[in-house]
Amino acid sequence: MNTHDTEAAGRCPSCGATVPNAFVLIEYEADDERRMYAECPACENVVRPRPSDSSR
C-alpha cells in the first residue's frame, strides 16, 4: 500500500516544491474534482498544489 513517494498533496505551482499533506489547509470537491489549498513549506504562499504525477 505504498506509493513511490512520501504522501504529498502535490507540488507548489509557484516554486515547484513538494507540498506534504500536513500543509493542506482546506480540501473540497467541485465539478467532480478534488481541489485543495495548501501552504507551501518552501515559499509560504497559499497555493493549489498540482498532482506530482499524472498516473493514477
Ligand SMILES: [Zn+2]
Ligand atoms: Zn512554493
